[in-house]
Amino acid sequence: MRQVEIFNLTKSYPNPYGETFRAVVDFNLNIEKGEFVGLIGHSGCGKSTVLTMLAGLNEISDGGIIVGDSEITGAGPDRAVVFQSPCLMPWMTAFGNVMLGVNNVYPHATKAQRKQIAEYALCAVGLADSMNKRPTEMSGGMQQRVGIARAIALKPTVLLLDEPFGRLDSLTRMELQDVILEILDREKITTVLVSHDVDEVVFLCDRVVMMTNGPAATIGEILSIDFERPRERTSMMKDPLYYQCLDHLLSYLTERAHLRTDPRIHDSSNLLGFTGAKVETAK
Amino acid sequence: MSAKYTILKGIDIAGLNFLSPVVRLATGEEPAKQMKEIGRLIVIPTLAFLAFFWLWAVVAPKHRTKSGEVPTPSVVWDARAGIWRFHNYETAKQDGFLLQGKERETELARATARIAEVGMLEKIARQQLTAAREASTVKFDTTVAPAKNAYDTLREISRESRKGRTAALKAEAATLNTATEEARLAFLQKLRDTQARTEIDKLELAKLKDRYEEAQEITFPEVKDATRANTVLAEEKQFLVKYIDMLGKDSRELKLAAAKTKLKETRTSFLTATEGDLYRLGSGIIKNEKFIKTTASSKYAKPWTLPKQIVRSLLCVFAGFLLASAIAIPIGILCGLSATFMAAMTPFIALFKPVSPLVWLPIIMIIIGGFMPDPENNAFLMFFDKVPFIKNYKIDPMFLSSAVTVALCSLWATLVNTALGVGAVDKDHMNVARVLRLGFWSRLFKIVIPTALPLIFAGLRISLGVGWMVLVAAEILSTSEGIGKFVNDMYTNGSSESFAQMFVVVFIVGIIGMLLDRIMVVFQRLVSFDSAVPAG
Numbered sequence: 073m074r075q076v077e078i079f080n081l082t083k084s085y086p087n088p089y090g091e092t093f094r095a096v097v098d099f100n101l102n103i104e105k106g107e108f109v110g111l112i113g114h115s116g117c118g119k120s121t122v123l124t125m126l127a128g129l130n131e132i133s134d135g136g137i138i139v140g141d142s143e144i145t146g147a148g149p150d151r152a153v154v155f156q157s158p159c160l161m162p163w164m165t166a167f168g169n170v171m172l173g174v175n176n177v178y179p180h181a182t183k184a185q186r187k188q189i190a191e192y193a194l195c196a197v198g199l200a201d202s203m204n205k206r207p208t209e210m211s212g213g214m215q216q217r218v219g220i221a222r223a224i225a226l227k228p229t230v231l232l233l234d235e236p237f238g239r240l241d242s243l244t245r246m247e248l249q250d251v252i253l254e255i256l257d258r259e260k261i262t263t264v265l266v267s268h269d270v271d272e273v274v275f276l277c278d279r280v281v282m283m284t285n286g287p288a289a290t291i292g293e294i295l296s297i298d299f300e301r302p303r304e305r306t307s308m309m310k311d312p313l314y315y316q317c318l319d320h321l322l323s324y325l326t327e328r329a330h331l332r333t334d335p336r337i338h339d340s341s342n343l344l345g346f347t348g349a350k351v352e353t354a355k
Numbered sequence: 356m357s358a359k360y361t362i363l364k365g366i367d368i369a370g371l372n373f374l375s376p377v378v379r380l381a382t383g384e385e386p387a388k389q390m391k392e393i394g395r396l397i398v399i400p401t402l403a404f405l406a407f408f409w410l411w412a413v414v415a416p417k418h419r420t421k422s423g424e425v426p427t428p429s430v431v432w433d434a435r436a437g438i439w440r441f442h443n444y445e446t447a448k449q450d451g452f453l454l455q456g457k458e459r460e461t462e463l464a465r466a467t468a469r470i471a472e473v474g475m476l477e478k479i480a481r482q483q484l485t486a487a488r489e490a491s492t493v494k495f496d497t498t499v500a501p502a503k504n505a506y507d508t509l510r511e512i513s514r515e516s517r518k519g520r521t522a523a524l525k526a527e528a529a530t531l532n533t534a535t536e537e538a539r540l541a542f543l544q545k546l547r548d549t550q551a552r553t554e555i556d557k558l559e560l561a562k563l564k565d566r567y568e569e570a571q572e573i574t575f576p577e578v579k580d581a582t583r584a585n586t587v588l589a590e591e592k593q594f595l596v597k598y599i600d601m602l603g604k605d606s607r608e609l610k611l612a613a614a615k616t617k618l619k620e621t622r623t624s625f626l627t628a629t630e631g632d633l634y635r636l637g638s639g640i641i642k643n644e645k646f647i648k649t650t651a652s653s654k655y656a657k658p659w660t661l662p663k664q665i666v667r668s669l670l671c672v673f674a675g676f677l678l679a680s681a682i683a684i685p686i687g688i689l690c691g692l693s694a695t696f697m698a699a700m701t702p703f704i705a706l707f708k709p710v711s712p713l714v715w716l717p718i719i720m721i722i723i724g725g726f727m728p729d730p731e732n733n734a735f736l737m738f739f740d741k742v743p744f745i746k747n748y749k750i751d752p753m754f755l756s757s758a759v760t761v762a763l764c765s766l767w768a769t770l771v772n773t774a775l776g777v778g779a780v781d782k783d784h785m786n787v788a789r790v791l792r793l794g795f796w797s798r799l800f801k802i803v804i805p806t807a808l809p810l811i812f813a814g815l816r817i818s819l820g821v822g823w824m825v826l827v828a829a830e831i832l833s834t835s836e837g838i839g840k841f842v843n844d845m846y847t848n849g850s851s852e853s854f855a856q857m858f859v860v861v862f863i864v865g866i867i868g869m870l871l872d873r874i875m876v877v878f879q880r881l882v883s884f885d886s887a888v889p890a891g
C-alpha cells in the first residue's frame with residue numbers, strides 16, 4: 073500500500089538579487105507503508121530541503137506531496153520530525169518535552185493515558201531512569217533519545233529523520249541505530265532518513281535514494297537493500313552483499329553523483345561497485 | 356551532592372562570588388590559589404574602600420560651606436546614630452502613649468529614674484565642656500597669638516623699612532638734576548633693587564599670614580566631642596520629659612479615667628439638677644461622651660522618621676515596578692511576536708524613553724489630582740486604609756504620582772528586553788511547535804515566554820535599578836513622604852547635622868539599591884537554563 077507520493081517536487085529559493093535559485097527539481101518518489109527509505113547525497117544537494125518540505129516546514133514551490141490520501145498543506149504531528157540537534161525545551165524535563173506533544177495530539181485521552189504514552193515512548197528509547205532529568209543534565213545521546221521519544225509518542229504515519237545521529241560519536245550512533253530499528257520493527261512506521269553515512273543507510277534502510285549534486289538536484293539512483301528484517305548488525309556485516317551495497321553507494325557518490333540521467337533502479341541483482349562496472353556518460 | 360557544593364552553588368546563584376574562595380579554603384581546597392582569590396576578591400576591595408574613606412576624611416574638612424565643613428566619615432557615622440535615636444524616641448513615645456496599668460507604671464518609674472541619671476550625666480558633661488573650652492583657649496593663646504604677633508611685627512617692620520627706602524630714593528632723585536647719564540642709570544638700578552626687596556618682604560609676609568590663619572582654623576576635637584556629648588544628653592532629657600508626660604498625665608489611660616470620673620459626676624448632678632442647669636449639664640455629658648470616644652481610639656501623632664520613610668519608599672518603588680512590569684511585559688511580548696506591532700511601538704519607545712522623571716512628575720501629579728479632587732474621601736485611597744501594614748504608610752496622591760513616575764521611567768528597559776527575548780525564540784523550537792501543532796497560547800506559555808524569561812528578568816533588573824534612582828528624585832520634587840522627602844527636609848534645614856545626615860542617605864540608598872539588584876540577580880539566575888548571568 074502506498075503511503076507517501078512525492079511528485080514533481082521542486083524547490084526554488086529566492087536569492088538576495090531577486091533571482092530564483094532552484095535547489096531541488098522534479099523529485100518523484102513513492103514510499104510504501106512501513107517502508108524505511110534513506111536519502112543520501114553530497115552536502116548541500118538538497119536532502120534537508122526535501123525532508124522539510126515533506127514535514128511541511130518548508131514551502132513547496134512546485135509539484136506536491138500526498139501522504140495517506142490527501143495532499144499536505146503544512147506541518148503536523150502525523151509527520152513527526154527528529155532534527156539533527158535535539159531541539160528540546162531546556163526548561164522542561166525529558167518527560168515534559170515528550171508530554172508537550174502528547175498533550176496536544178491526544179486531547180481526548182485522560183491524563184493517566186497521556187502519561188502512559190509518554191512513559192512508554194521514553195522507555196522504548198531506553199530512558200526509563202532519566203525521565204525527570206533536564207536537557208542540561210543529559211548527554212547529547214540522551215537528548216537525541218528524548219527527541220526520538222517525542223517523535224514516536226505522536227504515533228506518526230511518517231517518521232522523518234534529518235541526520236539524527238550526525239552529531240554523535242560512533243558508539244552512541246550505533247546504539248541509537250539499534251534503538252530506532254527495534255522501535256520500527258515493532259511499530260512499522262513509514263520512515264525517511266536523511267544521512268550521509270553510507271553504513272548507516274545500508275544497515276537501516278529498505279531502499280536508498282541517491283540524489284544528484286545540486287543545484288537543481290534530483291534523484292540519481294535508487295538502490296534496494298535486500299536484507300531480511302529484523303536485522304542484526306554482526307550477521308549483516310558478515311554478508312558480502314552488505315559490502316557490495318556499500319560499494320555501490322560510495323561509487324555513486326564519488327563517480328556518478330554529478331550525472332544527469334533518468335533515475336536508475338538497482339537491487340542485489342545489478343549492483344555497481346568501484347570495480348568492474350562501466351558507467352555511461354551523461355547525455 | 357555534598358554540602359560544600361550546595362553552598363558553592365548557592366553562592367553562585369546569589370552572585371556572592373567573593374565568598375566561594377573562603378568556603379573552598381575552609382575545606383582545604385588548593386589553599387594557595389584560594390588565598391590569591393581572597394586577596395583579589397576581598398582584600399583588594401576592602402583596601403580600596405579604606406583608601407576611599409581616608410581620602411574622604413582628609414579632603415572633606417578642606418571645603419567650607421554655609422552648613423559647615425563637609426562632614427568626614429566619623430561625623431556621618433554619628434549622624435546615623437542621631438537619625439536612629441530620633442526614630443527610637445518617637446517609637447517609644449508612640450508605644451508609651453498606649454501603655455496601660457502596671458506596665459505603664461513600671462515604664463514611668465523607669466523613665467523617671469533615667470531622667471535623674473541623665474541630669475547627673477549632663478552636669479558632668481557640662482563640666483567637661485567647660486574644661487575643654489578653657490583648655491582650648493589656652494591652646495588658642497599659645498598657638499594663635501604668637502603667629503599673630505609674628506605677622507603683625509613683620510608687617511610693621513616691612514612697612515617702616517619700605518617707607519625709609521622710598522624716602523631715601525626720593526631724596527637721592529632730587530640731587531640728580533645735573534648728574535651724568537651713568538649716574539642716572541645707576542639710580543634706576545637702585546630703584547629696581549628696592550622694589551625687588553619690597554616684593555620679597557611681601558612674600559614673607561604672606562607666608563606668615565597663612566600660618567596665622569591656619570592657626571586660627573585649628574578646631575579643637577575635644578570641644579567638639581564635649582559639645583556633641585552635651586547635645587546627645589540634652590536630646591535625651593528633652594525626650595524623657597515628654598515621655599514621662601505621655602506615660603503620666605497625658606497618657607491615654609489617665610485621660611480616659613479622668614474623663615470617665617467627670618462623666619459620672621456630671622451624670623449624678625444631672626439626675627438631681629433643676630431646670631436651670633439641666634441644659635448645661637446635659638450637653639456637658641454629650642460632649643464628654645464624644646471626648647471619651649475619640650480619646651479611646653487616639654494615638655500619638657508620630658512624625659515620619661527615616662526608617663519609616665525608607666519602608667514607604669520601598670513600597671512606592673515596588674508599586675511603580677509592579678505597574679511597569681504589568682505594562683511592559685505584555686506589550687513587550689506583543690512587540691516580540693509581531694513585527695507590525697513593534698513598528699507601531701518604536702516611535703513611542705524612542706520618544707518617551709529619554710524623558711526625565713522631573714518632567715513626568717508634575718504632569719502626573721496634575722493628572723492624578725484630577726482623578727482625586729478630594730483625596731480625604733476618595734474610595735480608591737480609602738481602600739488602602741484597610742489593607743494591613745500598608746495602611747500605616749498613608750497612600751496619597753503624591754505616593755501614586757511618584758509610583759507612576761517610577762513606572763513611566765523604568766518600564767522601557769523591561770519592554771525592550773522582553774521584545775528582544777521573545778524575538779529571539781529559537782527557529783528550531785518554533786519548528787517543533789509547528790510539527791506538534793501547538794496553539795497560540797501553548798506556544799506563548801510553553802515556548803516563547805520560557806525562552807524570553809532570562810532576558811525579561813534582565814530587563815526587570817534594570818527597571819528596578821532605574822526605578823529606585825528615579826524614586827528619590829520624584830519624592831524630592833513631590834514632597835511625598837520617603838527618602839527623598841527626608842533629603843529635602845535636611846536640605847531646607849541647612850544645619851551641619853542635617854548636612855551629615857544627607858550623607859547617611861547616600862549610603863542607605865546605595866545599600867538598598869544594591870540589595871534590590873542582588874535579589875533580581877538571583878531571580879535572573881534561577882530562570883536562566885545555561886549561560887551564566889554577569890553579576891556586576
Ligand SMILES: Nc1ncnc2c1ncn2[C@@H]1O[C@H](COP(=O)(O)OP(=O)(O)OP(=O)(O)O)[C@@H](O)[C@H]1O
Nearest residue numbers: 085086095114115116117118119120121122268286
Ligand atoms: N533558506 C534558504 N534560502 C536560500 N537557499 C537555501 C535555503 N536553505 C537551503 N538553501 C540552499 O539549498 C541547497 C540545499 O540545502 P539543504 O540544506 O537542503 O542541503 P543538505 O543536502 O541538507 O545539506 P547537508 O548535508 O549539508 O545538510 C543549498 O545549496 C542551500 O544553500
Ligand SMILES: [Mg+2]
Nearest residue numbers: 119120121234
Ligand atoms: Mg541538511
